[in-house]
Amino acid sequence: MQRRTRDRMAARIAQDIPDGAYVNLGIGLPTLVANHLPKDREIILQSENGVLAMGPAPAGGMEDPDLINAGKQPVTLLPGGAFFHQADSFAMMRGGHLDICVLGAFQVSVDGDLANWHTGEPDAIPAVGGAMDLAIGAKKVYVMMEHQTKKGESKIVRACTYPLTGVRCVDRIYTDLAVLDVTKAGLVVVDIVDGLSFDELERLTGVGLRRQRSEDRGQKARHERSTIAMEASGST
Secondary structure, three states: OOOOOHHHHHHHHHHOOOOOOEEEEOOOHHHHHHHHOOOOOOOEEEEOOOEEEEOOOOOOOOOOOOOEOOOOOEOOEEEEEEEOOHHHHHHHHHOOOOOEEEEOOOEEEOOOOEEOOOOOOOOOOOOOOOHHHHHHHOOEEEEEOOOEOOOOOEOEEOOOOOOOOEOOOOOEEEOOOEEEEEEOOEEEEEEEOOOOOHHHHHHHHOOOEEEOOHHHHHHHHHHHHHHHHHHHHHHO
């Protein structure tokens, strides 16, 4: 079994973002997605600190200390990019103007509940940021995380034990082992890394999984991209 690296996870997510989408990349792992967006698609990245049309990370030595994302990492700005007040940024997030947000997580439940701001430990530092706003404001919520903790426990759970960020808000989960859709019928496996069987993935996940019918896979992907593209066109 070959787990996906963080960059491969980011590239896998970038593959599913359609042309014309407005996207927010959360702090941490999701910021890597910016470096893997297809060059033949116009995808507009928004940052909650008030930036629109961010580009990939700058080359070494080309960093601008005044141009950063919400995680204080240096970024670039594409032609036509803009800066604005953080209040305006949150109005975009809360107003349903973002097609997709990609967030990290400590836990995601089988129902799509998201816990990504606090582990509840006494010495942990809470860091909710704009995650709650994104979880309820974006049209689609994707989660990017490693499948298991360092102790080998699944981050996909029957019910979250950490404080919640949002309830039934996650649409798709991307991990280093698989991609899973959150549906009313349960978690549906979209793809699995090479060398890992469905049964072993289910064992490592610790909750029941459903197989995606092969004939539905292409149809679902085409429908999802078409829907998001139409919504993105309507939001401009």
